[in-house]
Amino acid sequence: xxxxxxxxxxxxxxxxxxxxxxxxxxxxxxxxxxxxxxxxxxxxxxxxxxxxxxxxxxxxxxxxxxxxxxxxxxxxxxxxxxxxxxxxxxxxxxxxxxxxxxxxxxxxxxxxxxxxxxxxxxxxxxxxxxxxxxxxxxxxxxxxxxxxxxxxxxx
Amino acid sequence: xxxxxxxxxxxxxxxxxxxxxxxxxxxxxxxxxxxxxxxxxxxxxxxxxxxxxxxxxxxxxxxxxxxxxxxxxxxxxxxxxxxxxxxxxxxxxxxxxxxxxxxxxxxxxxxxxxxxxxxxxxxxxxxxxxxxxxxxxxxxxxxxxxxxxxxxxxxxxxxxxxxxxxxxxxxxxxxxxxxxxxxxxxxxxxxxxxxxxxxxxxxxxxxxxxxxxxxxxxxxxxxxxxxxxxxxxxxxxxxxxxxxxxxxxxxxxxxxxxxxxxxxxxxxxxxxxxxxxxxxxxxxxxxxxxxxxxxxxxxxxxxxxxxxxxxxxxxxxxxxxxxxxxxxxxxxxxxxxxxxxxxxxxxxxxxxxxxxxxxxxxxxxxxxxxxxxxxxxxxxxxxxxxxxxxxxxxxxxxxxxxxxxxxxxxxxxxxxxxxxxxxxxxxxxxxxxxxxxxxxxxxxxxxxxxxxxxxxxxxxxxxxxxxxxxxxxxxxxxxxxxxxxxxxxxxxxxxxxxxxxxxxxxxxxxxxxxxxxxxxxxxxxxxxxxxxxxxxxxxxxxxxxxxxxxxxxxxxxxxxxxxxxxxxxxxxxxxxxxxxxxxxxxxxxxxxxxxxxxxxxxxxxxxxxxxxxxxxxxxxxxxxxxxxxxxxxxxxxxxxxxxxxxxxxxxxxxxxxxxxxxxxxxxxxxxxxxxxxxxxxxxxxxxxxxxxxxxxxxx
Numbered sequence: 001x002x003x004x005x006x007x008x009x010x011x012x013x014x015x016x017x018x019x020x021x022x023x024x025x026x027x028x029x030x031x032x033x034x035x036x037x038x039x040x041x042x043x044x045x046x047x048x049x050x051x052x053x054x055x056x057x058x059x060x061x062x063x064x065x066x067x068x069x070x071x072x073x074x075x076x077x078x079x080x081x082x083x084x085x086x087x088x089x090x091x092x093x094x095x096x097x098x099x100x101x102x103x104x105x106x107x108x109x110x111x112x113x114x115x116x117x118x119x120x121x122x123x124x125x126x127x128x129x130x131x132x133x134x135x136x137x138x139x140x141x142x143x144x145x146x147x148x149x150x151x152x153x154x155x
Numbered sequence: 156x157x158x159x160x161x162x163x164x165x166x167x168x169x170x171x172x173x174x175x176x177x178x179x180x181x182x183x184x185x186x187x188x189x190x191x192x193x194x195x196x197x198x199x200x201x202x203x204x205x206x207x208x209x210x211x212x213x214x215x216x217x218x219x220x221x222x223x224x225x226x227x228x229x230x231x232x233x234x235x236x237x238x239x240x241x242x243x244x245x246x247x248x249x250x251x252x253x254x255x256x257x258x259x260x261x262x263x264x265x266x267x268x269x270x271x272x273x274x275x276x277x278x279x280x281x282x283x284x285x286x287x288x289x290x291x292x293x294x295x296x297x298x299x300x301x302x303x304x305x306x307x308x309x310x311x312x313x314x315x316x317x318x319x320x321x322x323x324x325x326x327x328x329x330x331x332x333x334x335x336x337x338x339x340x341x342x343x344x345x346x347x348x349x350x351x352x353x354x355x356x357x358x359x360x361x362x363x364x365x366x367x368x369x370x371x372x373x374x375x376x377x378x379x380x381x382x383x384x385x386x387x388x389x390x391x392x393x394x395x396x397x398x399x400x401x402x403x404x405x406x407x408x409x410x411x412x413x414x415x416x417x418x419x420x421x422x423x424x425x426x427x428x429x430x431x432x433x434x435x436x437x438x439x440x441x442x443x444x445x446x447x448x449x450x451x452x453x454x455x456x457x458x459x460x461x462x463x464x465x466x467x468x469x470x471x472x473x474x475x476x477x478x479x480x481x482x483x484x485x486x487x488x489x490x491x492x493x494x495x496x497x498x499x500x501x502x503x504x505x506x507x508x509x510x511x512x513x514x515x516x517x518x519x520x521x522x523x524x525x526x527x528x529x530x531x532x533x534x535x536x537x538x539x540x541x542x543x544x545x546x547x548x549x550x551x552x553x554x555x556x557x558x559x560x561x562x563x564x565x566x567x568x569x570x571x572x573x574x575x576x577x578x579x580x581x582x583x584x585x586x587x588x589x590x591x592x593x594x595x596x597x598x599x600x601x602x603x604x605x606x607x608x609x610x611x612x613x614x615x616x617x618x619x620x621x622x623x624x625x626x627x628x629x630x631x632x633x634x635x636x637x638x639x640x641x642x643x644x645x646x647x648x649x650x651x652x653x654x655x656x657x658x659x660x661x662x663x664x665x666x667x668x669x670x671x672x673x674x675x676x677x678x679x680x681x682x683x684x685x686x687x688x689x690x691x692x693x694x695x696x697x698x699x700x701x702x703x704x705x706x707x708x709x710x711x712x713x714x715x716x717x718x719x720x721x722x723x724x725x726x727x728x729x730x731x732x733x734x735x736x737x738x739x740x741x742x743x744x745x746x747x748x749x750x751x752x753x754x755x756x757x758x759x760x761x762x763x764x765x766x767x768x769x770x771x772x773x774x775x776x777x778x779x780x781x782x783x784x785x786x787x788x789x790x791x792x793x794x795x796x797x798x799x800x801x802x803x804x805x806x807x808x809x810x811x812x813x814x815x816x817x818x819x820x821x822x823x824x825x826x827x828x829x830x831x832x833x834x835x836x837x838x839x840x841x842x843x844x845x846x847x848x849x850x851x852x853x854x
Contacts, residue, residue, distance in 0.1 A: 022416075039490070095353065099489070099535075100355070130793050134763075136764075137762065141759070
């Protein structure tokens, strides 16, 4: 139903007046013009649309707007600032992408993992990332990038 | 951090001061096309500019699909010009700014474009040196260049920058025959600088076609038939039209629902009630192979030598097998997308395409614009793999923008992407062969149906051989042979052809009691192929044994556009039929290595994508009805499949750099099938080797 939904987006207050059953992905991309979050499958199967809500990596294409009311939403635009966030820096350094289209979703999934598990094992990284699809095949470098960021966090 | 978006201001700058080198890539001669460009003489079709701001700009019509061309082109220019890599900007994929290019496919950027870009760099450097000699009043031989600063080697402190040399001047040069640097003097080439696109891509600033949001944008969803070939009999859009803000367009075959929000447009399309004529539902994914054999055109001889009857007489018996390969989808994570704007009679479309200049012609023709009133921009593309060589979505967006007078975006759903893909053709490959007791191949009689003939001729020493091919990926197939479009899929033809050839070589080795590697080398004199095989064996730790040795190791090799690839793999086959790939080693000879890290990225990606076509990817369909709709029914490789990957690059400085996007993927099918045989003693003749198929075969 049509109402005003308020939440925190990338650290700032945001509110959108719209049908609150609409999926977060489209509100972010179209209403709020934050295009870093990508559409890939529309059914929560590929992870290109991943954002962080609270502490969880969620699929914005299957998350109704009403579910984020009052919560903290982080998109790729909100990571880093003057400097890259360590996980972005690690993706940059390791060339952990090719076409780059799945990259924002990969980075946010990895970010959420590292927030909860600062020093994940390789198996934990693979388990956390397994539902994010990459067609170019940057997987081996993405695993290395998450490991690099985890090491930086411990330094 | 600068992004690679070129603004109007940048565009104006192109006409300003600086040194311009215009050069012809030679690619258009093949096409017989007359190139069009901005501010360049009409007989040249690419250009390089060294500006008075010290920046170097190179404008090429290729597209950055993720393969790293933006980086390798900057690298070769930095090398030839002796400027910092960071001072080079490569502008790609914009039909108004960049010179004509037929498209980014076939691993052609490196072998064809890189050599001329290097020459242009060398030409520019020579011109700048002569200007510097004049300015510093010293002979050019005494000058040295580093990071764009020309210094007199005999007088410390006497120097001038490239930027200073071109200040207030406009110098236009055509490419002369200035020699490029020899490999031994490379300082940038052969290293692996940071990718030019890295910052854009890790910050979310890289803008793809659907990330363009012009004011007043409408998102369109187009009514689709339930099956290929089905005609729309009626479409009742009245319910959709009643929704607030929804606009409906009916223009001939095009029925679209538009709204300012993409998801609202999608919901409105659900309200459209349409009737389509029913289509006969044959063939399907089970009967397709018989269907291909029945409907294929006359075979064409690809290679022939000796006498097949003699080859059979010399052999100790004929070994015959039939190999099958399913239709494959490209499945890029970015679906076909386009954003079209019509302004003052000029159409601009941001489109995800590998071939912006072809799409420009297509959009002009099909949306009704003069070609010089169409601009296509394809700056960043979210994966292509051969699947984005046309631009139907750009045409749809252009038509709708023209009709509505508003900017229009078309983004295909995942189901549309699976439906309208130009699939890698399903293929049937029959091979009859024979050999002597000593393991010398005497006979090879191959019949390829569907796959196409690229790299079909075996490179082994076979005195009596024939290879024929019927039908292919490039079009020209008889109507009804395929129930939908087929097209180029990363290394077209070659994945299927290499799977069949290299599987069959192993069938022969096993029958003769030979180690698969030894059997290959015993029938191979090609020095480059022997070298990659021997290098692979050494690095992999290949221990000779007759298969099945129960270790689960396999080897396969192949060629693609002059590149050589030897692949070795180790698998574990689980009771449930799942093939776990534990290790893959790819050895490549791609000539001079421009960017070793870029080559590794391509090979690593090829291992993953190769596992897909080998183990899981197959389209489900019933006639023209594509049943596969999303990633839960088309399994592409994921993190949990990740094997240990090793990439070995064989040094070959004598040969010009070859493209590497496609060569590393070609031998994955056979290497894994041969490893499965080695593990289980069961020969898998059909790709993909799904768990169901493997479980059934191993019993």
